[in-house]
Amino acid sequence: MGGPTDGLGRVPYAAPPLLLLGGVAADVFSPEPYYGLPLLACTSMVAGLCYSFRGSALFALAAGVAAAGSAGYAGRAGSALLIDVAAVLFVSLVGLWIKWLVDRQGRSLALALTVAEAAQRAVLPAPPADVGPLAVADRYVAAQRGAAIGGDLYALQETPFGIRAVIGDVRGKGLPAVSAVSVAVGAFREAAEHAPTLHELADRLDRALDREGERRRGSEDDVEGFVTALFVQIPPSGDTVTVLNRGHPPPYLLHDGNAVCLEPTHPELPLSTGLGSATGAPVEETFPLAPNDSLVLVTDGVTEARNAQGDFFDVRWGLRSAGLSRADELADALVKAVTEWTGGQRQDDMALLVLTRGA
Template structure:
């Protein structure tokens, strides 16, 4: 939405210098000598610095000087002291506008480079999940609150291992580059541990070890680990993360709550032991939705949270990608504005044998 507003405002900014100078010229012609409107022509090159480059600012400044000459000659004040001061004023504002345009253009190019790097980092850090992996269909959606960066502290991954399909969805405490770096550490450790370790406890221990080496403050990561084998069940470990929501084929909805509350990753010393692995049924055509708190904490204009569990009926579409598109669209309609926190959603649908 913000991008649309900027797009609509760009033509107006382009026309604004000419509109201002036209109004000044008309007033000067109507009012005549001594009215003092000519100095306002300097507004033209001043507004020109808001859009376009250095050449455009110079061209608008030259046009303002030509108008000043023509109007001064028309009103028989050309060469007078006030008219000379007006020339100097327009010239000075034009020079300042050219400098401002040069700085703005340079900053815009630097921002474009930063966005390109951020998008490349996102493709490496948050790789697209395979649409079909083992016995499931998978789909993912990520919405970043930092629209210009397009990347934040939420993380997800789906990998196929000899033990089955293993999944992580998590949320790094904090924001900015520090959160992105921590997310990269977690995902790197998970991608290795998911293949090497015999069970989810081993995977969790590797993640905790990696974070212990990396974290230097009170930062932590909430996360859910999952493992899906050939049986009609899925194993879960929850580290202080919102519980996944299970949508059964018959329409029943339940939260896959852990048996005990556990601290996030990076704070294992507070618990003294790893949280238990628990299992939930996951039969053919069942769906399991993992999400981050940016989804359930998204508020509408009245301050009401998004009622995710009440909206899962939109996931009934035959294609999981379409189902998650519908859920994302419903979330954005609820908010009605850019979201204020990163939000990730990962949908697993058990294929029918």
């Protein structure tokens, strides 16, 4: 018959056979005729909510046979019997037509979502699992259900200056935010190979966002406003990490089970504000990175996640309580901790990048 589909949800798959049996019983045992016809007629419509098209068609056929059988058992005239069967089959055919339309639209939507996810992942491809001395893990949970990415971004690549990474957050959501993400990631890929310092790298992204924003102003794919960004550089030896923060949540350094927030000593403005630097030349800060240390980069979807009481999620607590050292395990544990903290509510895009130095 074709089993119940995944969408049986609110309609139990037992409802169609119960309607079929109820229709026959009502038609046969009720004091007045035709009591069971409405139940028989809606059997295939209800089946369409929780069974495949083939299963719904079999229920429609069964309803027609049941209508004929119950009319014959009640001794109705041939014309009455034919009218009963025709009425049931007509409603059943309408139900099957609706089922066919819904299934076709569902297939079209599934195809569109697959293409959209592939396109979005082309904008924000996953970084390699191992780069130089680092193990890398990334996770992305978009606030908009059905989307692979939103307004958060990250990228990582080996360059002549070492391993460079960026994580950022575009103001706004939707397609304009994704458009800004594509500009920022593309600019990073190019500039990371040539900019001698993180300061120059940030300036090149700043100018690229400004240029693209001016070019697209007023169009449907207008680039959103400012972008917070955190730039990271790790030499091939992996023994240090240099950080430049442009208005983004600071990274966390996990060392011997203790998580430390690397707050910037000279906070800077985000990219593409048009206001330049807040303190003159932005300050790049360098920290030691010991074997088995993990650097965790997050967006505000993590740091500003709230529980039902309105309390913010404590990233340091989440990392310490995980008790893990592998990059992929840390990433999974942090996403799980945030999800449990918020009760599964997607309050904002959530992105994180974990860089773990090998032993």
